[in-house]
Amino acid sequence: MRLKAVNPKDLSLETLRLFTGRTPLLTAGDRTACNTMTIGWGGLGELWQKPVCTVYVRQSRYTFQFMESHDYFTVSVLPESHRDVLLLCGTKSGRDTDKISSCGLTVCYGAGNAPFFDEAELVLVCRKLYTQDMNQDCVIDHGAAAPFYKEGDWHRMYIGEIVEAYHA
Numbered sequence: 189m190r191l192k193a194v195n196p197k198d199l200s201l202e203t204l205r206l207f208t209g210r211t212p213l214l215t216a217g218d219r220t221a222c223n224t225m226t227i228g229w230g231g232l233g234e235l236w237q238k239p240v241c242t243v244y245v246r247q248s249r250y251t252f253q254f255m256e257s258h259d260y261f262t263v264s265v266l267p268e269s270h271r272d273v274l275l276l277c278g279t280k281s282g283r284d285t286d287k288i289s290s291c292g293l294t295v296c297y298g299a300g301n302a303p304f305f306d307e308a309e310l311v312l313v314c315r316k317l318y319t320q321d322m323n324q325d326c327v328i329d330h331g332a333a334a335p336f337y338k339e340g341d342w343h344r345m346y347i348g349e350i351v352e353a354y355h356a
């Protein structure tokens with residue numbers, strides 16, 4: 189593997205900034221089967237005295253099934269040069285295409301056999317701590333939310349403890 193392991197607590201602010209303003213790949217599954225998709229929304233922070241990463245997944249995504257059936261997920265931030273990969277993984281479903289093979293991504297495995305990609309600049313391996321469905325009754329700013337839920341399909345939020353981190 190090209191990537192180097194770092195203690196998640198030692199990640200610099202600069203490294204963590206890679207996550208914001210970029211569209212990483214969210215991957216879940218194991219050595220037998222997995223799926224990946226591009227995500228635009230997410231966050232980094234702290235919960236229950238643990239470093240955490242939050243992601244939002246619509247239930248219609250094929251990736252959702254893997255997020256539900258596995259205890260770990262990974263977030264791989266690819267270099268800007270991989271825009272074509274992010275476009276494909278954000279527009280095609282793993283139900284119809286083996287996106288990982290089509291994109292020529294190299295799969296590595298972290299804690300819990302969670303798959304991630306060696307081509308990444310930064311990888312966070314996360315263990316699920318908390319999950320909750322977003323729903324209309326909890327929305328405060330309906331103007332902000334409405335454009336994203338014209339057809340329902342509300343996101344499920346996953347907060348994962350960052351148990352491993354890797355960077356190039």
Ligand SMILES: Cc1cc2nc3c(=O)[nH]c(=O)nc-3n(C[C@H](O)[C@H](O)[C@H](O)COP(=O)(O)O)c2cc1C
Binds near residue numbers: 211224245
């Ligand atoms: C830039 C971008 C950001 C996206 N962000 C999210 C996201 O945060 N959550 C989500 O559920 N879908 C998001 N999507 C949509 C999924 O990536 C897309 O529907 C994908 O094809 C799902 O693949 P799957 O069915 O194999 O899981 C995003 C797509 C793009 C292009």
